Amino acid sequence: MAFFIYLRHSLCKPIYMKHLYLVLFLFVCTLGFSQENINGNMDIEGFKLYPNPVTQGKVFIETKENGPKRILVFDVLGTQVLETTLLGKELNLSTLVKGMYILRVFESNKVATRKLIVK
Numbered sequence: 001m002a003f004f005i006y007l008r009h010s011l012c013k014p015i016y017m018k019h020l021y022l023v024l025f026l027f028v029c030t031l032g033f034s035q036e037n038i039n040g041n042m043d044i045e046g047f048k049l050y051p052n053p054v055t056q057g058k059v060f061i062e063t064k065e066n067g068p069k070r071i072l073v074f075d076v077l078g079t080q081v082l083e084t085t086l087l088g089k090e091l092n093l094s095t096l097v098k099g100m101y102i103l104r105v106f107e108s109n110k111v112a113t114r115k116l117i118v119k
Contacts, residue, residue: 045064049061063107073096075099076101
């Protein structure tokens with residue numbers, strides 16, 4: 001906290017603080033979408049996502065375990081636009097508009113996060 005007070009007083013112009021807040025915000029967002037979850041488990045083994053970019057309104061998600069998966073999709077602003085449970089391999093994305101998304105897949109206490117492009 002003392003570091004931030006020092007920065008506040010050493011940088012006289014408010015524009016510098018806005019830049020600092022932006023950098024801190026992006027850093028926190030990066031931590032939020034990291035590949036490692038709270039328990040320290042890493043990426044889902046054998047994770048495959050195709051086709052990416054999505055052109056036909058559906059994407060296939062495969063893992064080594066192929067168990068039930070909890071799917072979360074976020075837009076570039078971090079707003080959750082889809083939440084579902086996937087029992088097979090095919091995920092219907094026809095309701096999403098064209099753009100870039102973040103896909104989070106949870107399976108057996110493991111998580112995989114990928115960028116997803118819908119064309």
